Amino acid sequence: MNWVQTLVDAIGLGSVYALVAIGLALIFGVMRLVNFAHGELITAAGYTLVVAHALPVPFAIALSVVVAVALAWLMERVAFRRLRDAQPATTLVATFAVAFALEAIWLIAFGARGESADLLSSLNKPAIQSGDVTIRWVTIAMLGVGGILLGATTLLLNRTKIGLQMRAAAADFRAARLLGVRADRVISVAFVISGVMAAAVAVLLTAQQPLVTPTFGLEITILALVGIVVGGMDRLTTATMGGFAIGFLNSLFGNVLPDDLRVYLPSAVFLVVIIVLLVRPVGIFAPRGSSAAERL
């Protein structure tokens, strides 16, 4: 086994999980909603790539972004908007409902066995080969896209008017509305961004492994969700780091564990999660002195 190779692959997958985490953490930050249906945005973008595989690659990617963004916007408009003042448990159940409804649709439309979105498999070719370490194009793409989108989100939040309003709404929604910040607009923008993130994740995942199944986005979303809880959910940076860490660990264990133990991969990841939450319940990346109560 080659450690450098293992680390490089883990960093690549960590970046993809970080993108899932940004999408989840933005929605949670602005409206305190844990969006379990986020994975369906990824799946929707994945199936768009399946359907659009005959188109030139840039068009197919653009189309997947459009579909994921439209679905994200629609989800908020149709399902979550009217529940904005409801109990957190109600909205959480609503996100489950949306997720399962969409999953049923994928199952009916595309079947359980999965379809191939074979657009970007050429990215699996080596870009850099040095000794027995191979860095594939897809790993570079994961790092590059992850970095660019993270940077773009940071710029949007810190340098634009709508970004400032989103940060204000995340800190104190009512005070923000009292100043004239439009709740609908801020929340819609957060959902649109999460749609963009979901499409990027779908493109990167299918480049690595083209099979899209009805649970394509669900697994990565649940793992990323665990990651952002472990990292610290109330801050975008800690949540993103948590997402990265869980993706990193997942890839690392996947490579380190012997083949016959690989079925225990989720158990190994969750064992680490349990230990972390016992030792540091506010999240490992939360600043010293922050309390667990502050998080929610």
Place this chain on the structure above:
Amino acid sequence: MPEAAAAATPTPPAAAPPMLAVDRLAVAFAGVPAVREISFEVAAGEMVGLIGPNGAGKSTTLLAVMGAAPVVGGEIRVEGASLRGRRTEDIARSGIALVPEGRHIFAKLTVEENLELGEVSRANGGEQLEAEIDVRELFPVVAEFRHRAAGALSGGQQQQLAIARALLARPRLLLLDEPSLGLAPSVVEDVWATLRAIRERGVTILLVEQRAQITVQLADRSYVMNNGEIRAQLGPEEAGDMEKITTAYFGAGAEEKR
């Protein structure tokens, strides 16, 4: 004959509607009444006080004006236009600003960012205030620490920031909820001085306070609220009459109990 009919019931010259007219306003939280059919008016350029003990319904009244409390009856009109059923952010954007109780500044954002958020309403057709207020001249502290995190300011400075932020929307009507709460006496003096300065610049003010005497003295008129109702109305000439204020505050019978 229409003309004769008109002469028989002479209409007074159409007076401009008051800046704020609250008419039999009732607010209830889950069936429990917090404000019980109160009515009062604030004319343009006036400063009106709303005093009373904790839980009297003062803050709820202000939140109801902002569309942030469950109104169950009555009307709230600003310059004749009803606010009922309108969203908080739309009310803010129509030129009504609230400095909320507890200030609600954004502690992790910088002072400058907090002020920028104050301009959100102005950028969208606010600009109701005729007299330009130079917020940085009125609040030198705010200008001095503009790049600091707002949470690092002292309580008095945070209050100044909260008021400055509300004024940046250039509101036609400014609602203040206990601006003196939790501040040192010397700092409270600064708050009153600020309110006087704002009022001199023509902003209509509705001030909710627990400090009864100073409010009665500052305001053109003060209403005493208790248990969701308006119990009395006091003018500035009554500011020296502590006994009268106390009676209005605690209701008849308070004298005997003491």
